[in-house]
Amino acid sequence: xxxxxxxxxxxxxxxxxxxxxxxxxxxxxxxxxxxxxxxxxxxxxxxxxxxxxxxxxxxxxxxxxxxxxxxxxxxxxxxxxxxxxxxxxxxxxxxxxxxxxxxxxxxxxxxxxxxxxxxxxxxxxx
Numbered sequence: 001x002x003x004x005x006x007x008x009x010x011x012x013x014x015x016x017x018x019x020x021x022x023x024x025x026x027x028x029x030x031x032x033x034x035x036x037x038x039x040x041x042x043x044x045x046x047x048x049x050x051x052x053x054x055x056x057x058x059x060x061x062x063x064x065x066x067x068x069x070x071x072x073x074x075x076x077x078x079x080x081x082x083x084x085x086x087x088x089x090x091x092x093x094x095x096x097x098x099x100x101x102x103x104x105x106x107x108x109x110x111x112x113x114x115x116x117x118x119x120x121x122x123x124x125x126x
Contacts, residue, residue, distance in 0.1 A: 068103045075100040 055063075075096040081087040 064107070068100075068107055071096070071100040071103045 075093070078087060078093040078096050082090065082093050087093055
């Protein structure tokens with residue numbers, strides 16, 4: 001299924017962004033907020049993320065796509081049970097179907113937002 005391919009690609013995403021040391025766009029110096037990690041300091045970012053026990057963006061995306069795939073599989077399994085007459089509680093299928101539908105809509109919205117963000121970054125003047 002296509003979701004498996006997307007999950008595999010998401011797992012290969014870098015965990016922390018790296019910025020060039022010269023010609024940076026955005027914050028370029030001065031005093032930042034208290035406890036802020038300086039731009040380009042990926043070692044400090046990795047240490048801070050590991051200390052807080054947070055997971056990387058790629059891991060979060062993989063987990064979300066796996067959850068979506070599980071919700072769709074459950075809805076499909078209950079739909080087959082309803083079609084064969086083995087399902088006794090129709091509301092179980094309706095709940096699973098709605099959950100899968102909402103999860104799919106959320107995934108598509110996140111994907112669209114990521115594509116829009118990427119396009120905005122690519123259209124920035126240097």
